[in-house]
Amino acid sequence: xxxxxxxxxxxxxxxxxxxxxxxxxxxxxxxxxxxxxxxxxxxxxxxxxxxxxxxxxxxxxxxxxxxxxxxxxxxxxxxxxxxxxxxxxxxxxxxxxxxxxxxxxxxxxxxxxxxxxxxxxxxxxxxxxxxxxxxxxxxxxxxxxxxxxxxxxxxxxxxxxxxxxxxxxxxxxxxxxxxxxxxxxxxxxxxxxxxxxx
DNA sequence: ACATGGATTCGCT
DNA sequence: GCGAATCCATGTT
Numbered sequence: 001x002x003x004x005x006x007x008x009x010x011x012x013x014x015x016x017x018x019x020x021x022x023x024x025x026x027x028x029x030x031x032x033x034x035x036x037x038x039x040x041x042x043x044x045x046x047x048x049x050x051x052x053x054x055x056x057x058x059x060x061x062x063x064x065x066x067x068x069x070x071x072x073x074x075x076x077x078x079x080x081x082x083x084x085x086x087x088x089x090x091x092x093x094x095x096x097x098x099x100x101x102x103x104x105x106x107x108x109x110x111x112x113x114x115x116x117x118x119x120x121x122x123x124x125x126x127x128x129x130x131x132x133x134x135x136x137x138x139x140x141x142x143x144x145x146x147x148x149x150x151x152x153x154x155x156x157x158x159x160x161x162x163x164x165x166x167x168x169x170x171x172x173x174x175x176x177x178x179x180x181x182x183x184x185x186x187x188x189x190x191x192x193x194x195x196x197x198x
Numbered sequence: 199a200c201a202t203g204g205a206t207t208c209g210c211t
Numbered sequence: 212g213c214g215a216a217t218c219c220a221t222g223t224t
Contacts (some may be wrong), residue, residue: 042205051205061220081206081215098205121218125210160203174203 002159006150009070010089013043017097018168018187020086023027024159025102028153032110034138037100038157040188040195042171044085044096046164054094064146065094072155074135074145080120081132081138084140086149100172100186101129103194104137111137130196165190172197 004023009016027034042138044052053062053075064073065087073085073096083141085096103128104111112123115136128137135141149156168184175181189196 044205053205056221059220075205076204076218076220077204079204079219083205085205100205118207122208130206171205176204 004070004149004157004159006070009149010091011188013045013088013095014185016086016088017041017043017185019192020097020099021041021166021187021189022162022164023104023195024057024150024158024160025099025138026158027107027140027155029110029114029139032105032107032118034107034111034114036104036138038133039100039192040099040101040140041186042098042100043081043088043185044098045185046094047182048180049177051183052094052096052180054096055126058094061178068148070150071146071148072140072141072144074140074142076142079131079150080139082135083131083150084135084138085191098131099134100131100137101174101188101195102134103192104128114139128152129194164192188189 021039023038026037047055052161053153058066069087069089071087075083084099088095115123118136128134167190168177170184171186
């Protein structure tokens with residue numbers, strides 16, 4: 001048990017995204033603990049990143065991106081899925097890290113139950129692989145938007161042990177983003193199968 | 199007020 | 212490789 005502190009999140013999203021690989025995401029629902037090792041992340045920057053929601057300036061939807069580091073930014077897409085993001089630093093600049101995948105290491109049954117609440121996804125061996133499925137498995141929805149990972153007793157992140165081998169690649173699904181589309185801001189664990197794409 | 203389309207996933211082709 | 216599912220913030224009348 002070594003929960004990440006506020007200062008950990010007060011770094012730029014690229015550094016944070018890379019460093020979160022291997023950390024443990026912990027979620028407690030109705031007293032049941034679901035734990036997963038983070039295997040895949042993406043960094044989203046400020047207004048100069050044409051794939052980032054911050055490019056619209058501060059709005060009703062994305063305002064948490066502009067505030068405290070270490071809080072959750074939950075965003076719904078396609079009317080169906082929620083995506084889990086963590087607000088990054090440096091202080092005063094918008095930025096976030098998208099959690100794309102995790103390997104469940106505790107609370108598998110509860111994670112399957114949460115996933116099966118979706119009309120569109122059935123829990124299978126690829127549980128929590130892909131940002132929509134990650135959010136389902138860990139019960140991340142708009143109710144947790146704005147919650148701080150450094151304060152909450154029901155959702156937080158623990159430090160990793162060791163140093164995983166990390167592969168970087170271009171982000172998924174951002175081909176529309178012009179000059180930002182090919183930035184290699186996606187990171188995943190080279191030795192873990194629980195990622196959405198190789 | 200209203201139209202648009204998205205940081206996705208699945209199932210069928 | 213493509214279409215559908217389906218919500219709501221955003222941008223446009």
